[in-house]
Amino acid sequence: MRSYLKGLRFAAFLIDALLTTILILILANLTSALLLRIFPKISFPIYINWIFFIILGIAYILFKDGFGGKSIGKRIMGLIVLQKDKSPCSFKSSFLRNFLLFLPIINFYEFYLFLSKPNSPRLGEKISNTKIDET
Incomplete structure (x- = not known):
């Protein structure tokens, strides 16, 4: 792997993480305010609202590379995720690629590999x- 791709990959990851976080915060806060107006004495719908948007964010992180092999961050950085047969990443492959990001110890190991071994693929x-390649 060309060494400059590491920087592009990291930038794409940051873009995806920031967009996901910002959208969750904005949408969850707006809909929570709306729910408080509709149900002023009941806070339960607000908890469900936040859980819904957090699950939506997790789903995006898991399946983000299944949209033609390009998450929003990868599109911006000019990257694509390819399967072995050179076709764009499927949703199943995207899930397999990204579910390790949610496992506490393994995600730190993934980050260590990313930084320490320039030509090593992620787990x-x-x-x-x-x-991952350039478009």
């Missing part, structure tokens, strides 16, 4: 038989 890439 998620090995599991899903995918690789």
